[in-house]
Amino acid sequence: MFQIILLLLLVLTSLQTFSQQEEINIISWNIQDFGKTKSNDELNEMAELLRDADIVAIQEVVSGFGGAQAVAKLTDILNRKGAQWDYAISNPTRIPKYVTERYAIVWKTKHIKIKNRGRLIKELETVVDREPFILDFYLKDKKLTLINFHSRPHDKNPEAEIKALTQYINSKITGPLILAGDFNVDEANPVFNDFKQKGYSPAVTNQKTTLKRACDGYDYRNHAIDNIFYSKTIAKTKSSVIDFVRECDNLERARKLSDHLPVYLSIELK
Template sequence: MFQKILLLFILLISVQIFSQQNEITIVSWNIQDFGKTKSNHELEQIAEVVRDVDIVAIQEVVSGYGGAQAVAKLSDLLNRKGAKWDYVISDPTNGTKYASERYAFVWKTEHIKIKNRGRLLKELDALIDREPFFLDFYIADKKLILINFHSRPYNKNPEAEIIALTQYMNNNITGFVILAGDFNVDDANPIFDPLKKQGYSSAVTNQKTTLKRACDGFDYRNHAIDNIFYSNTIAKTENGVIDFVRECENLEMARKISDHLPVYLGFKLR
């Protein structure tokens, strides 16, 4: 009996220490055409990029054959790198054949738990082509709500989708909240002002996250459209863009992984 009580005490203390001292890092990444076209070598490179973070929110998972398998392979590769990972994949979004996709979350399980497999926000499918994916994570005794989102292209009025999602969040979601994704709109656009007035901040500001097809001198980045917005109940500890290209000569190979760079946010729950 004493051993059981001691073990329980140690577990409680470890949870308290983790919640007080450790930060969580989330990466959001539009991995272009994430499915059967990704080779084992490319999946290994993706795993190396995200191995040291805690949660990965992925957009543009192929809705047909190969998408779910690619996420499973990525999780398996990460499991071989020193930590235990799990994953969830959304149902296909309700867009057209060429707009439909899946979302995925992949995360380290030691301190992060889930109680369900999440859901697409079907309430928004009339307003948003690729309705967001919603999942509750539990860190110690606190619930973190993650929303994974990929808006329609820049020339198809993604602003209307952002307005619809902002209104939904304002009316329905409170607590520790993170909205991660590819918005196809620069974070400086006034369309984000209502979200910011709700107390949300962007992880990165004026940071280009897409890759050009060819290098222009030393410049291979294009548009600042990927971001992570977090509620004022969350304290940012670090942030940035993970540039796995680094040099122009690497651009062609990098684009085989994705035409987007991942963005990240380190944080603590207040």
């Protein structure tokens, strides 16, 4: 009888581990000016927001001194919160110095493996200011590609960049794909129509993700421009915008972390 109970416990544990491994929690976050200006307390607050994720895509990492160090410090703090994490950071994007930046991707290593540290998509550098960062993850026998992207500002035709990127994806990527980032346009913009027709869906719709400088009554959110798109080979289980502000009195302190809110997506690979 004891052996039967032990066997059942082992099976249940195995199923639970498999389930935990198959469901992947992803966060995409534009962390404003992510570099040496972020204090240890602020990095710890960020880690608390991110600790339950499996993969985190970060935009707007400072390209000069302090950016890579901030990513390393954040990863070290996450490592002290109950799980082991690793990170990859891109080379600086090619655009002139005043707007160049890096991308970072941070992930839990227990069930997620990599074969390389990713790369900027140089094929797009002539049509995209901040060329996207691509990295392949491996979960048991399944591959998941993640592209991290920060388009140019809304008044500088980000639609042209999005069109070029989504055409690249439609022609080059065949397996499960996550496209995460700050697109500087709403997912309802017609520029995404062809992408959606190819089977890609946004994690959130009609949800504002940027923060105003001051609270207008109770309204402190501004634009719905951050999102995570996922391919038809991926099943969404839940998604949301992580609102760490909650009320107007917290806005000033919240903006010290970032002027964007993180987007959360939980998925299963089909």
